[in-house]
Amino acid sequence: MRILAAGGSAADAAVAATLACCVTESVVTGLGGGGFATYYDATTRSVHCLDFFCSVPGLDGDLPAGPMCPIEIDLGGLPMSYSIGGASVAVPGVPAGTAAVHTRWGRLPWDRVVEPAINLARCGVVLPAAQALTLMSVFPALVPGAGAEIYRPGGRLLAGGDLLYHPGLDRALAILAERGPDAFYTGTVAELTVDVVRAAGGCLGPEDLAGYRVLDLDVFRAPLSGYHVFARQDLNELISTIAALPHGLAALPRPDRARELAGALCEYGRPKIGDTTNVSAVDADGNACVITLSLGIGSGVWLPGLGLHLNSMLGEGELLAGPLVPGQRMSSMMCPLVVLDEDGDLVLAAGSAGASRIRTALVHTLINVLAEGASTGEAISRPRFHVIDDVAHVEAGYPEDEIDALAGAGYKINQFDDLDHFFGAVSAVGRAGAAGDPRRGGVGLLL
16 A cells, blocks of 8 residues: 555555565465466556466476475365475566566566565564464475474464564565565575575476566456456466356346356366465556465475575476476466456456465456445455365355255255355455455455
8 A cells, every 4th residue: 555655556566565475474475486467557458467477397407306295284174185395396486477567567666666575574474363274274384394483483383463474584575676586586596496495305496497487478358247357367267167157147046146157167177275365456547456476385495594485386286287398387276357347447456365266256256246236345255155076165154045056956065164264365456445355364455
């Protein structure tokens, strides 16, 4: 909000908040991960997507020196298997990606945009109760190595209200502010990253980092209730899912709509749990920037003296859509989006955390806003259902007649006792207001 008040663009604000998230939401993301950005230019009424997700290492010809370490986490009562360790670390993209967004669409000086994150890292932040709940699920990936003293100091896992502090992370961010992203790909941080990953059994090398580039992506469109949703084509095929919904969706009785939505969700998608965060920003000129980024589950490999946790993307089996080719960009379910009206004006900018539930959370939110006219806050807070194979996982408070319709369509019902962080975390801003997801302590603010 201070960045916007100082005259910053939506891109400045989104990048500043994204880097702040690398400090305050390290349970789910960090500088050592990767992500995507979607930008709406109000002057040209054009939409752009940037890919700064992680790439497969190995351009130096090295092979992993050691095996990955298998772990299991539980989220929403569903046990999920992962692999961590040095061999799970892919080439990170967040430093390059945030800088690219700022270079393309920012207004304020780069160091001014990074400054809020540096200040937060120097002091530490209070861990929200919602993130403490997530920490309880994913801590097996966070407490190996340096993470033990950060997330489980004195042998006790951090709880809501405790101080989350990463010694050295302010130095990493200061390097980013002063030297730009090059230090992370060809400079001192790059050299340290290679040494640490290889010592942990990984194969990431100097050529992998030096060859990393942010990519421009094709933008796809799908109609929904008289509006147009724009985004990249993600691994979970959000745009295809929306396109598969009936054109008269808003006119259908809600139980029928639930069956149609469940069918579209079943047709596409992959069941996976991961750590993600999202920032959506709109400036006074109507420009919008949505950034979604992820650390995977976290590798347990940290850069000493810099408080920086590296990603575990190579250990996330559902992201490995084919052979691992060194230098190739990995797949992801992240899908920051914008919604435009028939005149090309912005209606909504939104994104979500939650791996395979990103698509579910966003589609529910879009239907609530576009088809039902709900405010952004109400749309995000309403109970959702998520389909995996023949099981519909349903949050507490979801309408009984719609649950009956799902059961009548052959889905087994797994009823949750409350709104749950399993169901993703949408943040959005648009004509209907600004809101973050209460499931993970999200907020929405208007200036």
